[in-house]
Amino acid sequence: MTGPVLSYLEDGMIELGPVGEAEGNWRSGTDEDGILWLVLDKTGTGTNTISQGVIRELETHVAAAESDLPKALVIRSAKPKGFAAGADITSFDAMSDEGAADLLRQGHDVLDRIEALNCPTICVVHGAALGAGFELALACDYRIAVDGASFGFPEVQLGLHPGLGGTFRLPALIDPTEAMTLMLTGKTAHTKKAKSLGIADAVVRERHVAAAVRAAANGEIERQSQGLKAQALSFDQARGLVARKMRSETEKKAPKEHYPAPHALIDLWEEHGDDRKEMQRAEIESFAALLKTDTSENLRRVFFLQQKLKEAGRGEDGISHVHVIGAGAMGGEIAAMAAIKGKTVTLGDVETEPLGKAVKQAGNICEKKHLSRIETRDALDRLMPDPKGYGIARADLVIEAAPETVEIKRKIYDGLKDRMKKGAILATNTSSLSVDELAAHAPVKTRFAGLHFFNPVSQIDLVEVVGGTKTDKNTADRLAAFCGAIGKLPAKVADYPGFVVNRALTPYLMEAMVLMDEGVPKEVIDSAALRFGMPMGPVTLADQVGLDICLHVAESLRETLDKPMAEISSDLRHKVDAGKLGKKSGQGFYDWSDGTPHPQTDRDLPEDITDRLILPMLDACVEVLRKDVAQDEDQVDAAMIFATGWAPFRGGPMHYAHARGVDEIPRRLKELQGKYGDRFAPDDGWGALG
């Protein structure tokens, strides 16, 4: 909460020293103590990235400092959002064509010269310093973190490792195994952690930045120093031992075959960890080589797909109060996420017990998301369990997350008539019913749409915004903006059985069950999918989603699609009848009583198994494109990746289809059709992709 008084007073509260207006991307000035301030304020954007231009101009400033040495040099950002988000990823494609190594060497040269400057160099970091931004900070003698600052190397998520000196500067600064862990996982170290690891030399409030800079310039801030462990790891043998362990841990989460970058980083460190010069040379070469890998190209594509979805979620939602109907796992987590992101939320249910559970779960989510004590308190204060439905009349958006029958939903909608606020939107979280059919019962059809979240809502970012034939554009736009406001990625799609994600996923799950009926062990089926690069095999996924929900979606797709689908496995029906619903009941196809199963097996895969699982998904994607359910191929890829974790290093199902050949796949489908039945008949849409 910020009122007008504080808003007025906090305007322009970033300490910028004596700097003047920007010349290019940097602003500079020397204060009365002779301290040179270099402030990054990249033109035309609210977020700093370290582009070639930024580096080139920095070189000029550094050269000036070399010839007229200041008392100290300070580097910081003028952007309220944070220090710098990393390298300019949009330039990577061009960079990889133009000889990345040369460009990298120029960058290394500038950072080396900052490091060599014969005066204290101080980096002040507020917000995030990521990737190349973090590397710039590492080239300085001191890092002063403004409370809330964070540091990280997310490069592995792009199929890369740090390339501007991070691979040797961070292990030289802090415990090398901690440094490697940060780089291998891409995880961010927040202020407190950054201080305890030794990344930050001091933590201050923004209002004390100038004083802290002066103290650092005068040598009054103690610099972090490494412990004994770093010395031990300067020996090859010790590093070899640790590297082996890192390799096996990394292989489990990111197999080398699919994700070469972390393995390349371990190699680098093992081979050159004791020789900075060699390491620098090798880092540049390795980074340039990784840029060209399919994995990195595809992961960069995924990053841009994500940006596109984020873009779709911008704008004003006009929603300050959300009322969620149904406090099951879905409704509860939707409510929690909205409350965490600042919405006023009422959560309705006919029973009070699930409301209590939802409050507890919301608290757990706050903890998992590292909210502070007062942030958690405020989020839980904003989330009001509402057994009497008082929120309905005040809500700008009502989200119905009730059981999946038209009858129950119709009754609920009837109860909303004349109670909802003027102009309010009603959205259904249905996954298996037709939005248009439900719209017939909605109080106002134009302000009715699907808002399809995925389980668990707190972890899966994609939301399908399903427009029915009557849904007006403003409603769909507001819903997409609402998704953005609560930290989700909206995909605007049309009403269709299974929408996009479940339409594509269902044949995959169904085929897994057919394979089981054929006698293929579930571990083998799951392994086939894992080896392809899915985060989870289809049998495990079915258990996780809930077998009752799988059955429901499968039945409804079989009824409504004009395409042949696999027979629903009788084993699935029996399991549902017996109450073995998967993860939520502790037993499905797998036993979940000891947590998530890990069905890896080294056994040989039966013939055709991978294509039988994967290709029907691609075929369904082509179908939803042909029928204009999805907007374009990028959207389909993004939806599948951010809803199901679909092998990201392959760039998404449609991208994979193109890589493999859009004429090859229907040919292969026909082959499978001949062997296994008409469910493999290729869609008519393949021809149009050419």
Add this chain to the structure above:
Amino acid sequence: MTDVKEQRVFLVDGARTPFLKAQGKPGPFTPVDLAVQAGRPLLARQTFDKAAFDLVILGCVNVIADEMNPARVAALRLGLPETTVAFSVQINCGSGMQSIDTAYRYIRSGSHQMILAGGAEALSHAPLTLRQSAVEWFGRLNNAKGPMAQAKMLTGIKPEFFKPVVGLERGLTDPITELSMGQTAEVLAHRFGIDRRTADAYAMESHHRLATAQEDGTLDNEVMPAFARDGTVYEHDDGVRPDSDMEGLAKPKPVFEPPYGKVTAGNSSQITDGASWCILASEQAVEEHGLTPIAEIKDSEWAGLDPAVMGLGPVLCSTPLAKRNGLGVEDVDLWELNEAFAAQVLACLAAWNDEGFCREVLGLDGAFGRIDRDRLNVDGGAISLGHPVGTSGNRIVLHLANAMKQRGAKRGIATECIGGGLGGAMLLEAV
């Protein structure tokens, strides 16, 4: 100051948490947590915006260190604008009524239009404090220079330093007379001849009435479920014993003055946590926002008397209130007289029916009269549902308004005794 015409004041709506019996350890909610639990649904069911309130007042006796000025903390946590002024009031057991009375007088004067007035108390959170002698000793230890001096100080340590003072126990002891509240009830029981059996019978009836009210939905609009962070849902006042009987009530020994006393844990109010809010609005605000009041607040009165007989507070303040408004005992359809102790409630009734007392002490011509039990605490009281001290006064005014509406009663008085020798009363009229 311009001359402002006095405004009529209405009680528009109100809600409270269930009252939760202290279980010998801090309960799931702090005073402000409770105020938030009660306030959220109350505000959610209004048609007007939260910004319509021009003041928040909250009564709270045992303010915890993390929540200084709990009214302000509660207002902000309830999402009221930062521009809304909020203050807390404390007059011991009358705090929750003091907030309503202050709001009533502010609105009546014309300076305010709509006020959120509440009470919040978490007696289970009442602090343990160090003895004064121990505090002084710790201070001297801190000032001792050098290890020798400190070692010497350590020899002065006394076992009693580590016996913490139970804040609650001290809070329920009158500082002037050093009588505990229970003892003041013993004084009244003795003076008005209330025997143990009569007190127990009164207590049993209190439980039965509350149980019925919980059962038949009487409290549905008044008591809002509270949701703890661990997922537990508290739906009802949990101190109620629907099967309370004379045999059971005869068992507990007198707690305050054993072995001959009459006041037991069974016929006293319970130590509980709870919060309650009322929305007060001027006639103008009622019209502007299209509100439907439950009752009109007509008048209020406070009185003081000897702390040793604080239990007669209701008699001392309600009598002039009735007299000023020309009301005899028959004119008041419903009474909420806070049940601090069964003996104390019965003593009030006895005093009103005592010609000598009424003439000599109250200045009436004769006895005020007998208050019918059917008009008194009709849905139970603090003996069955508990007495979170800063909240009870708010609850009885709110419940009086609701009970009047449910029964079609024309007039009612809510009144309470206040530790330290005070009494407060409010007169409500049907709209």
